[in-house]
Amino acid sequence: MSPEEYIASGILEAFVMDQLEETERAEVLQMAEKHPEIKAEIAAIEEDLMAFAQKGAIAPPAGVKEKIFHDIQPATQKEEKSAETPVRSMGNQQKFYQYFAVAASILAVIGLSLAVYFYQQYQSVNNRLAEALSDQQQMAQQFNLTRQKNDAMEQQLAFLSKPSVKMVRMHGLNPAPNALATVFWDENSDNVMLKVNQMPDNPEEKQYQLWAIVDGKPVDAGVFDVNDQSGGMLKMKNIKNAQAFAVTLEPKGGSKSPTMDQMYVMGKVQSPPTS
Protein backbone atom coordinates (compact mmCIF):
# COMPACT_ATOMS: atom_id res chain seq x y z
CA MET A 1 0.00 0.00 0.00
CA SER A 2 1.32 3.42 -0.88
CA PRO A 3 1.47 6.15 1.73
CA GLU A 4 -1.40 7.97 -0.03
CA GLU A 5 -3.61 4.90 0.06
CA TYR A 6 -2.58 4.36 3.66
CA ILE A 7 -3.63 7.88 4.51
CA ALA A 8 -6.87 7.65 2.48
CA SER A 9 -7.95 4.57 4.42
CA GLY A 10 -8.61 6.72 7.47
CA ILE A 11 -6.33 4.62 9.60
CA LEU A 12 -4.51 7.74 10.78
CA GLU A 13 -7.74 9.32 12.08
CA ALA A 14 -8.45 6.06 13.90
CA PHE A 15 -4.93 6.15 15.30
CA VAL A 16 -5.26 9.72 16.56
CA MET A 17 -8.66 8.98 18.09
CA ASP A 18 -7.34 5.90 19.86
CA GLN A 19 -9.49 3.45 17.95
CA LEU A 20 -6.73 0.98 17.11
CA GLU A 21 -5.36 -2.12 18.78
CA GLU A 22 -1.79 -2.05 20.03
CA THR A 23 -0.37 -3.92 17.02
CA GLU A 24 -2.10 -1.53 14.63
CA ARG A 25 -0.75 1.44 16.57
CA ALA A 26 2.77 0.10 16.34
CA GLU A 27 2.30 -0.30 12.58
CA VAL A 28 1.12 3.29 12.18
CA LEU A 29 4.11 4.58 14.16
CA GLN A 30 6.42 2.56 11.97
CA MET A 31 4.80 3.93 8.82
CA ALA A 32 5.07 7.46 10.24
CA GLU A 33 8.80 6.96 10.82
CA LYS A 34 9.18 5.63 7.34
CA HIS A 35 7.07 8.21 5.51
CA PRO A 36 7.26 11.91 6.40
CA GLU A 37 3.94 12.61 4.65
CA ILE A 38 2.27 10.16 7.00
CA LYS A 39 3.95 11.81 9.97
CA ALA A 40 2.79 15.22 8.69
CA GLU A 41 -0.77 14.00 8.15
CA ILE A 42 -0.93 12.64 11.73
CA ALA A 43 0.19 16.05 13.02
CA ALA A 44 -2.50 17.78 10.92
CA ILE A 45 -5.21 15.44 12.19
CA GLU A 46 -4.14 16.13 15.76
CA GLU A 47 -4.39 19.86 15.14
CA ASP A 48 -7.92 19.38 13.74
CA LEU A 49 -8.91 17.37 16.77
CA MET A 50 -7.69 20.08 19.12
CA ALA A 51 -9.36 22.85 17.10
CA PHE A 52 -12.63 20.93 17.04
CA ALA A 53 -12.51 20.28 20.77
CA GLN A 54 -11.69 23.94 21.47
CA LYS A 55 -14.62 24.99 19.29
CA GLY A 56 -16.93 22.91 21.44
CA ALA A 57 -15.29 24.03 24.68
CA ILE A 58 -17.49 24.53 27.71
CA ALA A 59 -16.04 26.20 30.81
CA PRO A 60 -16.30 23.97 33.86
CA PRO A 61 -17.52 25.40 37.21
CA ALA A 62 -14.82 26.91 39.45
CA GLY A 63 -15.04 24.30 42.21
CA VAL A 64 -13.60 21.54 40.04
CA LYS A 65 -10.18 23.18 39.80
CA GLU A 66 -10.02 23.64 43.54
CA LYS A 67 -10.90 20.02 44.17
CA ILE A 68 -8.32 18.81 41.68
CA PHE A 69 -5.52 20.82 43.26
CA HIS A 70 -6.58 19.76 46.72
CA ASP A 71 -6.61 16.10 45.73
CA ILE A 72 -3.29 15.97 43.92
CA GLN A 73 -1.27 16.91 47.01
CA PRO A 74 -0.42 13.41 48.31
CA ALA A 75 0.46 12.28 44.79
CA THR A 76 2.67 15.35 44.39
CA GLN A 77 4.76 14.39 47.36
CA LYS A 78 4.94 10.79 46.18
CA GLU A 79 5.99 11.83 42.68
CA GLU A 80 8.55 14.27 44.03
CA LYS A 81 10.25 11.51 45.86
CA SER A 82 10.38 9.16 42.89
CA ALA A 83 11.46 11.94 40.49
CA GLU A 84 14.44 12.89 42.62
CA THR A 85 15.34 9.35 43.57
CA PRO A 86 19.11 9.52 43.03
CA VAL A 87 19.52 12.42 45.44
CA ARG A 88 16.67 11.64 47.74
CA SER A 89 17.39 8.03 48.61
CA MET A 90 20.64 9.04 50.29
CA GLY A 91 18.80 11.87 51.98
CA ASN A 92 16.17 9.46 53.20
CA GLN A 93 18.87 7.24 54.65
CA GLN A 94 20.53 10.18 56.31
CA LYS A 95 17.23 11.33 57.67
CA PHE A 96 16.58 7.84 58.96
CA TYR A 97 19.85 7.77 60.85
CA GLN A 98 19.27 11.25 62.18
CA TYR A 99 15.83 10.30 63.41
CA PHE A 100 17.23 7.10 64.82
CA ALA A 101 19.98 8.97 66.67
CA VAL A 102 17.52 11.48 68.07
CA ALA A 103 15.14 8.72 69.10
CA ALA A 104 17.97 6.79 70.75
CA SER A 105 19.13 9.88 72.63
CA ILE A 106 15.65 10.60 73.86
CA LEU A 107 15.30 7.02 75.06
CA ALA A 108 18.66 7.26 76.85
CA VAL A 109 17.64 10.44 78.64
CA ILE A 110 14.32 8.91 79.62
CA GLY A 111 16.09 5.77 80.80
CA LEU A 112 18.53 7.76 82.92
CA SER A 113 15.79 9.88 84.46
CA LEU A 114 13.86 6.75 85.34
CA ALA A 115 16.95 5.20 86.88
CA VAL A 116 17.55 8.25 89.10
CA TYR A 117 13.93 8.37 90.09
CA PHE A 118 13.79 4.70 90.98
CA TYR A 119 16.99 4.95 93.02
CA GLN A 120 15.51 7.78 95.03
CA GLN A 121 12.38 5.76 95.55
CA TYR A 122 14.48 2.81 96.70
CA GLN A 123 16.37 4.93 99.21
CA SER A 124 13.19 6.36 100.59
CA VAL A 125 11.66 2.93 100.97
CA ASN A 126 14.83 1.58 102.55
CA ASN A 127 14.79 4.33 105.17
CA ARG A 128 11.21 3.66 106.00
CA LEU A 129 11.98 -0.01 106.35
CA ALA A 130 14.78 0.75 108.84
CA GLU A 131 12.42 2.93 110.85
CA ALA A 132 9.78 0.27 110.84
CA LEU A 133 12.23 -2.34 112.04
CA SER A 134 13.37 -0.02 114.83
CA ASP A 135 9.80 0.59 115.91
CA GLN A 136 9.17 -3.09 115.87
CA GLN A 137 12.16 -3.67 118.17
CA GLN A 138 10.93 -1.09 120.66
CA MET A 139 7.51 -2.59 120.66
CA ALA A 140 8.94 -6.04 121.23
CA GLN A 141 10.90 -4.77 124.21
CA GLN A 142 7.87 -3.08 125.68
CA PHE A 143 5.88 -6.19 125.14
CA ASN A 144 8.46 -8.21 126.99
CA LEU A 145 8.43 -5.78 129.92
CA THR A 146 4.69 -5.85 130.06
CA ARG A 147 4.70 -9.59 129.94
CA GLN A 148 7.19 -9.74 132.76
CA LYS A 149 5.03 -7.43 134.84
CA ASN A 150 2.03 -9.48 134.01
CA ASP A 151 3.79 -12.68 134.94
CA ALA A 152 4.88 -11.13 138.24
CA MET A 153 1.37 -10.00 139.01
CA GLU A 154 -0.02 -13.39 138.20
CA GLN A 155 2.53 -14.94 140.53
CA GLN A 156 1.62 -12.57 143.31
CA LEU A 157 -2.03 -13.18 142.84
CA ALA A 158 -1.40 -16.90 142.94
CA PHE A 159 0.64 -16.45 146.08
CA LEU A 160 -1.94 -14.35 147.81
CA SER A 161 -4.72 -16.72 146.98
CA LYS A 162 -3.10 -19.56 148.86
CA PRO A 163 -4.97 -20.59 152.04
CA SER A 164 -1.68 -20.85 153.93
CA VAL A 165 -0.83 -17.19 153.36
CA LYS A 166 -1.38 -14.89 156.33
CA MET A 167 -1.89 -11.16 155.96
CA VAL A 168 -0.20 -9.05 158.61
CA ARG A 169 -1.08 -5.36 158.74
CA MET A 170 1.67 -3.25 160.21
CA HIS A 171 0.43 0.08 161.56
CA GLY A 172 2.37 3.31 161.95
CA LEU A 173 4.21 4.17 165.20
CA ASN A 174 5.65 7.40 166.56
CA PRO A 175 8.05 8.29 163.73
CA ALA A 176 5.20 7.94 161.21
CA PRO A 177 1.77 7.48 162.80
CA ASN A 178 0.00 7.31 159.39
CA ALA A 179 2.38 4.76 157.89
CA LEU A 180 0.98 1.44 156.75
CA ALA A 181 2.61 -1.65 155.30
CA THR A 182 1.39 -5.21 154.86
CA VAL A 183 3.20 -8.51 155.07
CA PHE A 184 1.97 -11.63 153.34
CA TRP A 185 3.55 -14.63 155.03
CA ASP A 186 3.13 -18.17 153.70
CA GLU A 187 3.40 -20.51 156.61
CA ASN A 188 3.95 -23.50 154.31
CA SER A 189 6.80 -22.18 152.20
CA ASP A 190 8.01 -19.49 154.63
CA ASN A 191 7.87 -16.98 151.73
CA VAL A 192 7.43 -13.39 152.85
CA MET A 193 5.98 -10.68 150.56
CA LEU A 194 5.86 -7.06 151.63
CA LYS A 195 3.47 -4.42 150.32
CA VAL A 196 4.25 -0.80 151.21
CA ASN A 197 0.88 0.91 151.40
CA GLN A 198 2.09 4.20 152.78
CA MET A 199 5.51 5.06 154.12
CA PRO A 200 7.70 8.15 153.85
CA ASP A 201 10.52 7.99 151.37
CA ASN A 202 13.75 6.94 153.06
CA PRO A 203 16.82 9.20 152.78
CA GLU A 204 19.58 8.00 150.50
CA GLU A 205 21.97 7.04 153.30
CA LYS A 206 19.32 5.01 155.09
CA GLN A 207 17.14 2.04 154.25
CA TYR A 208 14.12 0.41 155.78
CA GLN A 209 14.59 -3.05 157.24
CA LEU A 210 11.89 -5.66 157.86
CA TRP A 211 12.09 -7.73 161.01
CA ALA A 212 10.20 -10.83 161.97
CA ILE A 213 9.74 -11.50 165.65
CA VAL A 214 10.52 -15.19 166.15
CA ASP A 215 10.45 -16.63 169.69
CA GLY A 216 10.56 -13.08 171.07
CA LYS A 217 13.73 -12.19 169.11
CA PRO A 218 13.92 -9.96 165.99
CA VAL A 219 15.09 -11.77 162.80
CA ASP A 220 16.24 -9.85 159.69
CA ALA A 221 13.85 -10.27 156.80
CA GLY A 222 15.60 -7.98 154.30
CA VAL A 223 16.03 -4.30 153.44
CA PHE A 224 14.11 -2.14 151.02
CA ASP A 225 13.66 1.42 149.81
CA VAL A 226 10.58 3.53 149.58
CA ASN A 227 10.69 6.14 146.81
CA ASP A 228 8.83 7.21 143.71
CA GLN A 229 10.04 4.17 141.85
CA SER A 230 8.87 1.59 144.32
CA GLY A 231 5.49 -0.04 144.18
CA GLY A 232 3.97 -3.44 144.04
CA MET A 233 5.09 -6.35 146.20
CA LEU A 234 8.59 -6.99 147.45
CA LYS A 235 9.88 -10.48 148.10
CA MET A 236 11.67 -10.62 151.44
CA LYS A 237 13.67 -13.28 153.21
CA ASN A 238 11.97 -16.51 154.22
CA ILE A 239 10.82 -16.61 157.83
CA LYS A 240 9.65 -19.48 160.03
CA ASN A 241 7.35 -19.14 162.98
CA ALA A 242 6.89 -15.39 162.99
CA GLN A 243 4.73 -13.91 165.70
CA ALA A 244 4.98 -10.36 164.53
CA PHE A 245 6.57 -8.17 161.88
CA ALA A 246 8.06 -4.70 162.11
CA VAL A 247 9.96 -2.16 159.94
CA THR A 248 12.77 0.08 161.22
CA LEU A 249 14.82 2.73 159.54
CA GLU A 250 18.46 1.72 159.53
CA PRO A 251 21.65 2.85 157.89
CA LYS A 252 21.97 1.76 154.31
CA GLY A 253 22.51 -2.00 154.11
CA GLY A 254 20.64 -2.71 157.30
CA SER A 255 21.72 -3.55 160.91
CA LYS A 256 22.19 -6.71 162.93
CA SER A 257 19.69 -5.52 165.48
CA PRO A 258 16.78 -3.16 165.02
CA THR A 259 17.10 0.47 166.19
CA MET A 260 14.07 0.49 168.43
CA ASP A 261 13.34 4.24 168.30
CA GLN A 262 13.31 4.05 164.50
CA MET A 263 10.48 1.59 164.33
CA TYR A 264 7.97 2.92 161.83
CA VAL A 265 5.40 0.16 161.58
CA MET A 266 4.53 -3.04 163.41
CA GLY A 267 1.90 -5.72 163.35
CA LYS A 268 1.14 -8.97 165.05
CA VAL A 269 0.47 -12.23 163.28
CA GLN A 270 -3.12 -13.15 164.01
CA SER A 271 -3.45 -16.66 165.31
CA PRO A 272 -6.44 -18.62 164.06
CA PRO A 273 -9.29 -18.56 166.54
CA THR A 274 -9.43 -21.72 168.50
CA SER A 275 -12.78 -23.32 168.23
Added chain:
Amino acid sequence: MAAIFLFKLKSNRIKHISPQVKISEEELIDRLKAQDTEALNYLYDHYSAALYGTILRIVRTEEVAQEVLHDAFLRIWEKINQYQSDKGRLFTWMVNLARNLSIDKVRSKEIKNTRKTDKVEDNVGLIDRSKNDHMAVDGIGIREVVAKLPKDLQLIIELMYFQGYTQSEISEEYEIPLGTVKTRTRSAMQALRKLVQ
Protein backbone atom coordinates in the same frame (compact mmCIF):
# COMPACT_ATOMS: atom_id res chain seq x y z
CA MET B 1 23.47 15.05 33.39
CA ALA B 2 21.43 14.32 36.46
CA ALA B 3 22.91 17.41 38.05
CA ILE B 4 21.82 19.55 35.14
CA PHE B 5 18.38 17.99 35.29
CA LEU B 6 18.12 18.66 38.99
CA PHE B 7 19.37 22.20 38.56
CA LYS B 8 16.76 22.80 35.88
CA LEU B 9 14.21 21.24 38.20
CA LYS B 10 15.00 23.62 41.03
CA SER B 11 15.10 26.74 38.91
CA ASN B 12 11.86 25.77 37.19
CA ARG B 13 10.07 25.26 40.45
CA ILE B 14 10.55 28.87 41.42
CA LYS B 15 9.14 30.18 38.15
CA HIS B 16 5.51 31.20 38.27
CA ILE B 17 3.72 31.23 34.93
CA SER B 18 1.88 34.48 34.33
CA PRO B 19 -1.38 34.17 32.38
CA GLN B 20 -0.02 36.01 29.31
CA VAL B 21 3.01 33.81 28.88
CA LYS B 22 2.71 30.96 26.41
CA ILE B 23 4.72 27.91 27.19
CA SER B 24 5.94 25.55 24.54
CA GLU B 25 4.46 22.11 24.67
CA GLU B 26 7.92 20.70 25.29
CA GLU B 27 8.50 22.83 28.36
CA LEU B 28 5.00 22.14 29.62
CA ILE B 29 5.55 18.40 29.34
CA ASP B 30 8.94 18.64 31.11
CA ARG B 31 7.45 20.61 33.96
CA LEU B 32 4.45 18.31 34.31
CA LYS B 33 6.74 15.31 34.49
CA ALA B 34 8.73 17.14 37.14
CA GLN B 35 5.47 17.49 39.06
CA ASP B 36 5.47 21.26 38.86
CA THR B 37 1.95 22.18 39.95
CA GLU B 38 2.25 25.50 38.13
CA ALA B 39 2.40 23.52 34.92
CA LEU B 40 -0.79 21.66 35.87
CA ASN B 41 -2.35 25.01 36.61
CA TYR B 42 -1.45 26.24 33.11
CA LEU B 43 -2.75 23.04 31.61
CA TYR B 44 -6.08 23.40 33.39
CA ASP B 45 -6.49 27.05 32.42
CA HIS B 46 -5.83 26.35 28.74
CA TYR B 47 -7.42 22.96 28.15
CA SER B 48 -10.02 22.16 30.80
CA ALA B 49 -12.87 23.74 28.80
CA ALA B 50 -12.06 21.75 25.65
CA LEU B 51 -11.97 18.56 27.70
CA TYR B 52 -15.11 19.47 29.65
CA GLY B 53 -17.03 19.99 26.40
CA THR B 54 -15.94 16.58 25.15
CA ILE B 55 -16.86 14.91 28.43
CA LEU B 56 -20.20 16.65 28.91
CA ARG B 57 -21.46 15.69 25.47
CA ILE B 58 -20.88 12.04 26.24
CA VAL B 59 -22.06 11.81 29.87
CA ARG B 60 -24.89 14.34 29.44
CA THR B 61 -25.18 15.62 33.04
CA GLU B 62 -23.02 18.38 34.54
CA GLU B 63 -22.59 16.59 37.86
CA VAL B 64 -21.14 13.50 36.22
CA ALA B 65 -19.11 15.60 33.80
CA GLN B 66 -17.46 17.47 36.68
CA GLU B 67 -16.59 14.19 38.33
CA VAL B 68 -15.05 12.87 35.14
CA LEU B 69 -13.14 16.11 34.50
CA HIS B 70 -11.73 15.93 38.03
CA ASP B 71 -10.76 12.29 37.58
CA ALA B 72 -9.25 13.05 34.18
CA PHE B 73 -6.93 15.74 35.55
CA LEU B 74 -5.89 13.55 38.44
CA ARG B 75 -5.11 10.76 36.06
CA ILE B 76 -3.20 13.10 33.72
CA TRP B 77 -1.16 14.25 36.70
CA GLU B 78 -0.47 10.73 37.92
CA LYS B 79 0.24 9.11 34.58
CA ILE B 80 2.14 11.94 32.86
CA ASN B 81 5.31 9.86 33.01
CA GLN B 82 3.62 7.28 30.78
CA TYR B 83 3.06 9.92 28.09
CA GLN B 84 5.64 9.88 25.34
CA SER B 85 5.80 12.84 22.97
CA ASP B 86 7.00 10.70 20.06
CA LYS B 87 3.66 8.88 20.13
CA GLY B 88 1.57 12.02 19.68
CA ARG B 89 0.61 15.46 20.96
CA LEU B 90 -0.11 16.11 24.62
CA PHE B 91 -3.65 17.26 23.90
CA THR B 92 -4.42 14.13 21.88
CA TRP B 93 -3.32 12.01 24.84
CA MET B 94 -5.44 14.07 27.23
CA VAL B 95 -8.59 14.16 25.14
CA ASN B 96 -8.48 10.41 24.55
CA LEU B 97 -7.95 9.87 28.26
CA ALA B 98 -10.98 12.05 29.03
CA ARG B 99 -13.06 10.37 26.34
CA ASN B 100 -12.27 6.91 27.65
CA LEU B 101 -13.20 7.92 31.20
CA SER B 102 -16.48 9.35 29.92
CA ILE B 103 -17.31 6.20 27.95
CA ASP B 104 -16.54 4.04 31.00
CA LYS B 105 -18.81 6.24 33.10
CA VAL B 106 -21.64 6.05 30.59
CA ARG B 107 -21.36 2.29 30.24
CA SER B 108 -21.59 1.86 33.95
CA LYS B 109 -24.83 3.78 33.88
CA GLU B 110 -26.32 1.59 31.13
CA ILE B 111 -27.25 4.53 28.96
CA LYS B 112 -25.97 2.60 26.01
CA ASN B 113 -28.97 0.27 26.13
CA THR B 114 -31.31 3.08 25.21
CA ARG B 115 -28.99 4.09 22.42
CA LYS B 116 -29.04 0.65 20.84
CA THR B 117 -32.74 0.84 20.08
CA ASP B 118 -32.31 4.02 18.04
CA LYS B 119 -32.48 3.58 14.29
CA VAL B 120 -30.19 5.33 11.84
CA GLU B 121 -32.83 7.87 10.83
CA ASP B 122 -33.64 8.76 14.39
CA ASN B 123 -29.99 9.36 15.16
CA VAL B 124 -29.58 11.81 12.32
CA GLY B 125 -32.66 13.61 13.51
CA LEU B 126 -31.08 13.82 16.95
CA ILE B 127 -28.70 16.48 15.79
CA ASP B 128 -31.53 18.63 14.48
CA ARG B 129 -33.60 18.08 17.56
CA SER B 130 -30.60 18.94 19.68
CA LYS B 131 -31.39 22.57 19.16
CA ASN B 132 -34.02 22.07 21.84
CA ASP B 133 -31.51 20.30 24.07
CA HIS B 134 -30.22 22.38 26.98
CA MET B 135 -26.72 21.74 25.75
CA ALA B 136 -27.48 23.58 22.53
CA VAL B 137 -26.91 26.79 24.44
CA ASP B 138 -23.22 26.11 24.68
CA GLY B 139 -22.44 24.20 21.58
CA ILE B 140 -24.34 26.22 19.02
CA GLY B 141 -21.09 26.53 17.11
CA ILE B 142 -20.37 22.82 17.09
CA ARG B 143 -23.92 21.74 16.44
CA GLU B 144 -24.30 24.11 13.55
CA VAL B 145 -21.04 23.00 12.06
CA VAL B 146 -21.88 19.32 12.32
CA ALA B 147 -25.35 19.96 10.86
CA LYS B 148 -23.68 21.19 7.71
CA LEU B 149 -22.12 17.77 7.11
CA PRO B 150 -23.62 15.15 4.81
CA LYS B 151 -25.96 12.88 6.77
CA ASP B 152 -23.79 9.77 6.70
CA LEU B 153 -20.87 11.78 8.08
CA GLN B 154 -23.06 13.46 10.66
CA LEU B 155 -23.93 10.06 12.06
CA ILE B 156 -20.29 9.20 12.48
CA ILE B 157 -19.56 12.44 14.31
CA GLU B 158 -22.74 12.12 16.41
CA LEU B 159 -21.89 8.61 17.44
CA MET B 160 -18.19 9.11 18.02
CA TYR B 161 -18.01 12.63 19.36
CA PHE B 162 -21.39 13.00 21.01
CA GLN B 163 -21.98 9.45 22.17
CA GLY B 164 -18.58 7.89 22.67
CA TYR B 165 -18.96 5.02 20.26
CA THR B 166 -15.86 3.27 19.04
CA GLN B 167 -15.52 2.66 15.29
CA SER B 168 -15.85 -1.08 15.96
CA GLU B 169 -19.12 -0.53 17.79
CA ILE B 170 -20.53 1.63 15.00
CA SER B 171 -19.50 -1.01 12.49
CA GLU B 172 -21.20 -3.75 14.50
CA GLU B 173 -24.38 -1.96 15.44
CA TYR B 174 -25.10 -0.21 12.18
CA GLU B 175 -23.73 -3.01 10.09
CA ILE B 176 -21.30 -0.80 8.26
CA PRO B 177 -17.94 -2.31 7.29
CA LEU B 178 -15.18 -1.12 9.63
CA GLY B 179 -13.12 0.16 6.68
CA THR B 180 -16.10 2.29 5.62
CA VAL B 181 -16.46 3.66 9.14
CA LYS B 182 -12.82 4.67 9.00
CA THR B 183 -13.03 6.40 5.62
CA ARG B 184 -16.22 8.20 6.63
CA THR B 185 -14.50 9.36 9.80
CA ARG B 186 -11.69 10.81 7.71
CA SER B 187 -14.10 12.51 5.37
CA ALA B 188 -16.01 13.97 8.31
CA MET B 189 -12.90 15.31 9.92
CA GLN B 190 -11.63 16.85 6.70
CA ALA B 191 -14.97 18.55 6.16
CA LEU B 192 -14.98 19.84 9.72
CA ARG B 193 -11.46 21.12 9.34
CA LYS B 194 -12.65 23.40 6.60
CA LEU B 195 -15.76 24.47 8.51
CA VAL B 196 -14.01 25.12 11.79
CA GLN B 197 -11.16 27.19 10.35
